[in-house]
Amino acid sequence: MLEYHLPVMAGEDLTSLTFAQLERWAATEGLPAFRGRQLFRWLHGRVERDFARMTDLSRELRDRLAGKYRLHLPEIVEQRRAADGTRKLRFRLADGLEVEGVYMPEQRRRTLCVSTQVGCAMGCAFCATGSMGLVRHLAAGEIAGQVEAVRRLLAAEGLERPVSNVVFMGMGEPLHNLEATLAAVEILLHPLGGGMSRRHLTVSTAGLVPAMKKFVERVPAKLAVSLNAADDEVRSRLMPINRRYPLERLLAACRELNLKHTDRITFEYVLLGGINDGDDDARRLVKLLSGLSCKVNLIPYNPLPDSSFRRPRQQRLQRFQQILLDKNLSVFVRRSRGAELAAACGQLVTTAGGGAGRRQS
């Protein structure tokens, strides 16, 4: 069960409450539980943010709620489109801060990558978001709201099932903002809310081991672990979190989760030319993952301006993949969609609202 933050104070935003929380909220308003269920459906099933249009609530109730609570939806303030249909989206939040997301339509699925924090505290060396530091966590309604804002936008363009898959791989470390991430997942999976299938929702982590365990115990979404190196020295250089949760501990946790969970874990591996793309790295990776039910996504690095990292050579990438394939690992090379928009993995960053450079922790 999720932790509840009730009673909700007057003036607060109701969009972060899960289905069960809204039922309980209704009781605090002296209303029957089904009023909470109706509101949940309006907010997250129909993406309505105007009490006045919630026509199955009485006029008196609509007026009372409108005078007391806020209903926020992140505003899409910028869209940039690539030739392959990828869109980089900038969302403005109620306090003026902004986050980015990426929409990637393909033949059989339409994937939206969402953010969970403004900035990020993890400080991964190859990541633009990491260079911002953490500005603040997003609320559950702001995370699920990115999906809802895009659903609304694309439905207005006439698209049916505008978002089929959601990945929590945008700005921020989702498990550093665990409660809001869990609530957002619950909202998106609920049949009266986002109505998504659990197989189509993936949350990515840099490897916060204790939070990974809590995550799989509490929601059924899929987990991806951003690995990026197969030895501690390199990984600690790329991802400071590795000093707290080194590879042995991280992989032990993954094995434990794997036993409880029927899903295969996905390991993301950003290939950086000359850093982690050698034959020895590939062999170490094979050893590290032996016995785990998993798949590996290889992501060739997308160079940032002023970055000291470079993209791996195509030949290196193929050789690295082949070493993994020869040991019967499931390996996929991810095309860098949106690279021309600086929308590819590790390239999301915002400066509006004073985001850049402010570090909270």
Ligand code: SF4
């Ligand atoms: S790669 Fe992910 S966890 Fe690392 S700094 Fe970037 S957003 Fe944060």
